[in-house]
Amino acid sequence: MESLGFIDNPGSASTWTTSAVSSAPRKAPGLHAPATDPFSDWQPTEIGARLLRGRVRWGLLTGLLLIAAGLIGIGLWIYQQPAVLAAEALTEVREEATALQPGLETLRELNNDLLNQDVTTNAMTSQLLLVAGTARDLFAGSANLPSLESASRSQAADAATETLDASGLLGDAYAYRGAVVPILAAPSFETDRELIALDEAARRFGEWQLKFDTVRSELPSGTLSAVTNQLAVVSGDLDALQTRYLDALRERDITRAISAVDELNDRLGGAEALLWSGLSDVQAMVRLRINQASSNIDSLLG
Numbered sequence: 001m002e003s004l005g006f007i008d009n010p011g012s013a014s015t016w017t018t019s020a021v022s023s024a025p026r027k028a029p030g031l032h033a034p035a036t037d038p039f040s041d042w043q044p045t046e047i048g049a050r051l052l053r054g055r056v057r058w059g060l061l062t063g064l065l066l067i068a069a070g071l072i073g074i075g076l077w078i079y080q081q082p083a084v085l086a087a088e089a090l091t092e093v094r095e096e097a098t099a100l101q102p103g104l105e106t107l108r109e110l111n112n113d114l115l116n117q118d119v120t121t122n123a124m125t126s127q128l129l130l131v132a133g134t135a136r137d138l139f140a141g142s143a144n145l146p147s148l149e150s151a152s153r154s155q156a157a158d159a160a161t162e163t164l165d166a167s168g169l170l171g172d173a174y175a176y177r178g179a180v181v182p183i184l185a186a187p188s189f190e191t192d193r194e195l196i197a198l199d200e201a202a203r204r205f206g207e208w209q210l211k212f213d214t215v216r217s218e219l220p221s222g223t224l225s226a227v228t229n230q231l232a233v234v235s236g237d238l239d240a241l242q243t244r245y246l247d248a249l250r251e252r253d254i255t256r257a258i259s260a261v262d263e264l265n266d267r268l269g270g271a272e273a274l275l276w277s278g279l280s281d282v283q284a285m286v287r288l289r290i291n292q293a294s295s296n297i298d299s300l301l302g
Helices: 047-053 058-112 121-142 147-184 198-217 225-250 254-301
Strands: none
Touching: 058 121, 058 147, 058 254, 121 147, 147 198, 147 225, 147 254, 198 225, 225 254
């Protein structure tokens, strides 16, 4: 502009400026605009309906429900198993106890015949084995009963034990009786020197003595010990009795020979009386055990 001559006095030129005025209204000091509620336009919706209209994986949901039901069923089954097993074990034990009752009657009959020599050992043995086998089944079954059936377990075990004891006592008594009775029979030794040679008399006495001592030495120590001890006393006197008997025959003294044989028979008779007395005691013990076993079975079957 200066170069064109419009400004007479060169220097600073004045410039006009205008300041923009904000069109927004001014707020009065100390006043704030009210807060807007973010939930003012919220409206409730039906979520269940939305889910039903949406894509639901029914197969997965059904599978989860089935798994949950299966787990509950398994848990219930595990919870009930002890009671179920206990009931089954008790039923089995009661059946075995019922099966043992005829065996107890068999033991009663055999016990009553213990003093009857007409009952053979072979017939008795098979019966006792059968009863003992049934008692062992009951004892084994009692071990399967849980602690909550402690009373029944004790009754079953006691019944089996008493039966086995009775069966064992009878078996030992019959075997002992069968072995001892023959050697207690009075030997028929000839007392007349005119009817037997001296060496023959010695041979017969020696054979009988050998049989006597063989049987006596093989007797069990725990059965009828009093009888076994008495037989040992008799055995210790046999050599002296044999000498007396043979000397009487050598001297043809019939009276002394008869006296020696009679003394031997008396010794054997005393041992035999002790045998039957001991067998009678065994009868009482067996009877007691049979009664106790029967009582336990009655309580178990109750």
